[in-house]
Amino acid sequence: MKRRFLTIVAACVPLAAAAAVSTPVSASASLAVAGPSSYTCAPSTLPAPEGTAVESVTAAAVPAGTFQVPGVPPLGGGQVPDVPAHCEVTVTLTHPGANDHAKVNVWLPQAGWNGRFQAVGGKAYAAGDNGAGLAAAVKQGYAAATTDAGVGGPLDTDWALDPSGHVDTALLDNFASRSAHEMALVGKQVVAEVYGRAASYSYWNGCSTGGRQGYMEAQRYPNDFNGINAAAPGINWNQFEVATLWPQVVMNEAHTYPTGCEFDAFKQAALKACDKLDGVADGLISDPQRCDFDPRRLVGTRIECDGKQVTVTEADAEVVRKIWDGPRDVNGKRLWYGLSIGADFLPLAATKKDANGVTTGAPFFVPSVWAATFVQEQPSFDTANLTTATFEELFRKARAEYDPVIGTRDADLSAFRDAGGKLITWHGDADQLIPTAGTVDYRKRVDEEMSGTRKVDDFYRLFLAPGVSHCGLDGGKVDDLASLTAWVEHGKAPAVLHAALTTATGGTVARDLCRYPMVSRYTGHGDPNAASGFRCVRPSRG
Template identity: 30%
Template sequence: MRPASWAFAATASAAIAHAATLDDVCTASYVQASLPAGDFYQGITVDPSSVVVSAVSNASVSGQTWFPDATFDYCDVTFAYSHDGRDDQVHVRYWLPAPDEFQNRYLSTGGGGYAINSGTGSLPGGIIYGAVAGATDGGFGSFDTSSDAAFLLQNGTVNWQSLFMFGYEAIHELSTLGKEFTRRFFNMSDTKLYAYYQGCSEGGRDGWSQVQRFADEWDGAVTGAPAFRFSFQQVQHLYSNVVEHTLGYYPPPCELEKIVNETIAACDPLDGRTDGVVARSDLCKLHFNTSSVIGKPYYCAASTGSTVIGPFAGSTSNPEQNGTVTAKAVEVADKIIEGLHDLQGRRVYLSYQPAASFGDARTQYDKETGSWELSINSGGGEFVSRYLNLVNSSTLDSLDNVTYDTLKHWIYQGWQRYEDTLHTTWPDLTPFQSAGGKVLHIHGESDSSIPPASSVRYYESVRSVMYPGQSYNESNAVLQDWYRLFLIPGAEHCGSNSLQPNGPFPQTTLETLINWVEKGVTPTTLNGTVLSGPNAGETQQICAWPLRPYWKNNGTELECQYDQASIDTWHYNFDAFKMPVY
């Protein structure tokens, strides 16, 4: 069963033997004969004996964020390769559609957190569109091993090769080998193979790592909530903790949740439609005063369970919580949203939008003292411990004596050390644009893990660097010929938001990209679907930056409008640094 929204071509590649079935080609011998030849990729040797093949029928997916429900057959192939002169082994996995379902397409996928892949979770997103879909283990030991496990050989000694693989090389090799394997497997000869990418979070950064370096690797890429500007982003996870530590107040989670819910309720109507979704967090920033929440009661029942803050997971055991919102809690919330400044008041980095949950600020309960205390964010803590201090540890023991200037120092240190691998904000994309590439860049406006203003910053950097001397509107128009950014109303990190369930999510973004690349259908807006909540199934259009959504006629008609005051709230001057921050 195919998604109803997609009109598939009636025929596959003319070069394929249409009588062939999945069982005919999904064999070890056929796959081995289809592997890239020994001299195809200089410096890489593919190991035919490593091939593992399995035919899968009637696989199904449902309730996913990045692709619609579907049932399909595929050939699951893994094999290994090594780098000549180096004692290593890298595994790649490719899901290949049945020959009669192949649509001359290839798709690479990425990971999340410190992982370079998403298991097999992203691969159906290629299969349902007739594409071979690939993932890599980066050479880190297995598909279940994250890059941080391979980063240090021992304390103080970096495995630089693993860093380069995680930074950009493994995804490049995955794509280059995958495209050649696809051509050979389906006997494509001179038939055009369209190559794509889709990923979010670290996967979004993975995508930009290729667009910025390899002009002709893909015809198009979907990059979601990218974790680029890596040192800034990872240290940003500690900023909320340092705010709490500096102000000497550790809010119960329920108190911050009350602030978020009151913010949503107050700012929801500002976009012209009352539906539980803050589609205009910029208007919220301009018009909502958080101090209005002071004194309002909150209550949360006792709970035990797991938490997921962006790509980082943890566990919680919270007692019953009740009280009224304090001025101290509002001060913490306002300081977090304000963003990091050094002790001289200069801006270091940006932060989350109003109505985003305060995931980084989550505190933990001490049963012995009966009080709430600091809970150091694991993503930021590991970055400082492992990637800056080069200690094989996934946490920091404390934030004592850590100031806003300390965070600035950590950011700058990581920026310098990893600019050529993890920073990933090179703004001149001329080679990719000249090669005809297209990018759909999306970011949830209520993302509580990677601030959406981070994506706006990069988009604006590309615009100003590539089209200097043109007016703002002129440069936007020419940039949008091949690169478009969409902020998703109410959406969380790489998905829908339980606090704003009526928000749309662009579940068929890859389909939109395919239509743009292959048929020239330019996405003026992006199709969004409400995936949960009372309005589940409703479709909405999502505006392309810099236009902002506003609902007219009592919330029945969406207008994508130009609002300079709103746009200005997304622009920042990082005057704490003398180097440009792209």
């Protein structure tokens, strides 16, 4: 399709005096960049990506100040202080005949641009950022972009079905892959127009849905980014989304619904049993795969739940065992991976009581909507009452219909490698929403597809974070983007990622996250709260 050009209509006002940009992370500071040859918040022309038309473009100068993040925690809310003066450009794209309207938002610092472009991914059912990531990137000197893909916020799926009651394939394509690619093209063009020259390097930065988008970029659009930072990625989409309904299947079939404090008792018992496997009791399980804690050891234990004494039963222990084990079909064959030992059971194993006080399951929103609205095309479909047989049917249907669209599981990354790209992923070992073993499974398949771990390590490295929940929601911090820029720009492949981890007791310890397949072990001397007290070793099994 012939590309269309649109002259940009600017709504700029004089920029306020440039505010001081916060000090970038170490690797970001290392790029020596000549100042842009020009800076204007009114770019003149914009080429539309192939297959699209530009509906509108606006640009506005924003003075330095505090950015109020829309929404409420944990998916929004809060403030980002000291955001420097910047230009905000909004480009609305459509795919002729699809009746979609996908916005691309680009923020460009007036002063202190580090010469880099950063694309920011989404979360849950949001394809893009609510502004928090853009603000953080601009503070570090990046020109940053995101896209809403023409869909809604993290918990909004009103767009999923068209008026006839079938999945809106155009919007699903946008959410799955198309809009992130088009955002990369548009964002880089806006950067070139505003600064008078192209960005020296381009990066993807995302977690969860944003992590999945990063992998999709590497798989389908290998030339979009020099570096991809994709944490806790929602790859193997149809497998893990449906698989995370498994705790509801287990409880429904057993007619047993442990309370939150009962589940926590199993988690704490496993932690106590497996904490020392890395050589020191530090409130972290460094290698959950070695933890063979049997939940039946808690049977008969009395615990206090909401002021009442509760005795752990055989049925409770069997529910926990099956949740950890993961989904299987009616013949006992494994379908996908279960919850990591050490991860919180909620929200995947959440429950509720009806008006009569009867306890039933309360499936987590994201997989429940995927199964009901997208796979079944029945928003009222009840995912709390699945049996193993109906679960298996749903699992296989999701894969058959949607793997080519959003599966994000292609293990051939040779085009990304050949383009010179670098990919870093870290995933919390205590992720309560996306099974960490699924990310390891993908990495193993890439190793098999591309002739071994050593060759893959040349461009793609995976790091597992002991005790860290989904996207570090428990406070875990990882020095990932700085490591990625050092790798891309200076060839310094990261052997470890520096991290601050939160222990089971709420303390903070320094750790070096080990490059897969290695795991962390205490040296036997030194401060167990310091990274220097540990080393990375090959895992031992059994």
